[in-house]
Amino acid sequence: MAAITVKIINKSANPLPSYATADSAGMDLRANLETAITLQPLERVLVPTGLFMELPAGYEAQIRPRSGLAFKQGLTILNTPGTIDADYRGEIKIILINLSNEPQVVAPGERIAQMIIAPYIQANLEAVELLTETDRGAGGFGHTGKS
Ligand SMILES: O=c1ccn([C@H]2C[C@H](O)[C@@H](COP(=O)(O)OP(=O)(O)OP(=O)(O)O)O2)c(=O)[nH]1
Numbered sequence: 001m002a003a004i005t006v007k008i009i010n011k012s013a014n015p016l017p018s019y020a021t022a023d024s025a026g027m028d029l030r031a032n033l034e035t036a037i038t039l040q041p042l043e044r045v046l047v048p049t050g051l052f053m054e055l056p057a058g059y060e061a062q063i064r065p066r067s068g069l070a071f072k073q074g075l076t077i078l079n080t081p082g083t084i085d086a087d088y089r090g091e092i093k094i095i096l097i098n099l100s101n102e103p104q105v106v107a108p109g110e111r112i113a114q115m116i117i118a119p120y121i122q123a124n125l126e127a128v129e130l131l132t133e134t135d136r137g138a139g140g141f142g143h144t145g146k147s
């Protein structure tokens with residue numbers, strides 16, 4: 001896809017996000033912090049990344065947790081997947097939450113999330129009285145697991 005224009009502040013601690021391997025889906029985002037922060041159990045905090053973007057219309061960025069942080073420290077993202085709109089020009093921030101039962105420290109420059117760029121469509125909703133019938137109908141929430 002076309003290049004995406006980005007602005008990043010505090011470049012020394014926060015280099016431009018990049019893909020870690022040839023076929024990585026996400027690029028890691030770093031905490032743009034002056035000093036380390038400690039999250040108490042169940043505490044949530046809005047962590048700045050220092051990253052600002054101009055996504056092309058038709059693309060969004062999804063902010064997702066990193067599995068290593070989640071598994072080792074219980075640190076995850078409260079609103080995952082976070083949505084970055086194409087017309088957003090503010091700083092990308094991450095809502096981290098500590099789901100472990102111990103305090104967890106986030107260091108300046110630590111990789112706290114990953115960002116996936118994805119296409120989306122905007123739908124035109126048309127209201128009708130009746131929807132078409134299907135085999136599934138209104139079945140859901142484990143419906144196909146019943147014998
Ligand atoms: O994890 C996130 C989620 C969102 N945003 C920014 C970009 C996004 O375009 C904007 C709005 O996000 P969202 O639509 O999820 O929040 P809202 O509560 O609906 O706020 P708004 O009324 O501003 O849309 O906030 C972030 O920086 N990080």
Ligand SMILES: [Mg+2]
Nearest residue numbers: 083084085088
């Ligand atoms: Mg919104």
